[in-house]
Amino acid sequence: MRLWKVLGFEKADGKRLAQIELLNAAKPERQTVAIENLVAVAEFHDYIYPGMVSTGKVECDDNKPFHTVINGENYHALQALTFTHRGKIDVIYIDPPYNTGAKDWKYNNDYVGEEDLYRHSKWLAFMERRLLIAKDLLNPKDSVLIVTIDEKEYLRLGLLLEQLFPEARMQMVSSVINPKGATRSSAFGRTDEYLFFVMMGAAAPIPVSLNSEWKVAQDRRAGSLRWAELLRAGSHTRRVDSPNQFYPVFIRNGTDGPRFESVGDAYLGENWRAVKAPPGCVAVWPIRSDGSEGNWQNSASSLRELIIKGYAKLGRWRGKDTAIAYLKRGEQGKVEAGIFPIVGRKQDNSIVVDDSEYQPVFLPGTQWRIASHNAEQGGTNLQKLLIPDRKFPFPNPSYSREGA
Structure with missing residues (x-):
């Protein structure tokens, strides 16, 4: 077989022609042939550059963002994107084969034969090639890779992601997609799937509204400014853990309630009970x-500043057992940002704020129970509503990948 190199193209008599030259010839040999007579081939180690051809589009408004659907083998599609989007993509969501061996549904979940002794290593090699390209596409300063998986490969996938993205922060979320449980032979029914979040650079979760569909145990205090106890709780609670934060707070009780009088300095001696308070x-x-x-959460100097700003307050008068609370930096920031406008002050100089317009938010945890991710409600029932006369095995929910 003789191989020819294409030197250029031309058009003559309405036909497209190519100028070709024989490769590795002792004497130069060139021809002009019709393009349809050419057969493209590649030698071993030659690069193959995939290309994309537009096959159609739907336009609603030129001023709105558009979606691009690439139909092709995912590895080649990812390679093609590296020419235009390397280091520019903010989010990549990957839904790989789960390697479970299942062949009885529309989305082929089988990658390697279930009896193959190397089924896990072959699957990992398949994943690694695609994840390496995904890494090239992601913006290293602020982006996230999301990969869904079930219990068959989540351990191996987690190790692979840690190996390929050592500079990233990674968390795994468990999302309930089938509260009734999918039957597993001789095993617990499967109710959830796993989502790996690989966060690059500044990427991080953001709070969501408590009024959303997220199922969380709502703290009744979440809708207002949160005051923390000044007395340290949890770990490092003993005096010896923070000796400079063992000091007296002098308070005076008036007709309208207790007030701060002053804050003493750190007491390093043993006979603290002999310290006298100001008269009254x-x-x-x-x-x-x-x-x-024990010890206080703040130093004496910090507490003095908190009292001046109105970020410390006293509880109901109980003498030497009167509770003291303060605002942590996050809550102080909400006040200073105007989220909780100051409308007055109490007798102890603590601020009174307006929380009527505040919409509480929270940071989601790693266990999701979201109605729109329910395979039956968001998948099967939605499919029946849209196409009542046809059945589709395991239709996926609108906001979740997997519905089995």
Whole structure:
């Protein structure tokens, strides 16, 4: 077989022609042939550059964003995108074969034969080639890769992602897609699938409204400014853990309630009970409910600033056991940003805010139970509504990949 190299193209008598030259010939040999007579071939190690041809489009408004659907083998499609979108993509959502061996539904979930001794390694090699291209496409400064999977390969996929994206932050979310449970032989019914989030650069989750479809245990305090206890709880609660945060807070009780008088300095001695309060005042120390010595969340100087700003407040008068609360930096930021406008101050100088317009938000956790991800409600029932006379096996929910 003789191979020819295309040197150029021309058009003559309405026909497209190509100028070709014989490769590796002792003497130069050139011809002009019709393009339809050419057969494109590639030698071993030659690069093959895939191309895309537009086959149609639907336009609603020139001023609106548009979607592009690429129909082809995903590996070649990803390669083609590297020529135009390398390092520019913000989000990639990958829905690979789950390698379960299932062949009885429209979306072929089988990649390697179930009895193949190398079925996991072959699947990983298949995934690695595509993930490496996805990494080239993602914006390293701010982007996220999302990969869905079930229990068959999630452990191996997690290790592969950690290997390929060592600079990224990764979390796995469990999303309930079938509350009734899909039957598994000799096993628990499967109710969820897993989503790996690989976050590059500045990419991070954002809070969502508590009024959304997310199912969360709503804290009744979530709709208002949240005051934290000044007495440290949890870990490092003993006096010896933060000795400089063991000091007295002097308060005075008036006809309209308790007020801050002053804040003492850190007390490093042993006989703290002998410290005298100003006349008419009591000293509140960071003593825990079991009588042991604890510590405050803030230093004495920080608490003085909080009191001046109105970011510290006193509870109901209980003498030396009167509770003290304060606003953490996040809550202070909400006040200073105008989310909670200040409308007044109490007798202890603590701020009073207007929370009537506040819409509470929360950061989703790693267990999702979202109605639109329900395979029956968002998949099967929706398909019946749109096409009542036809059945489709395992239709996916609108907002979730997998409905089995």
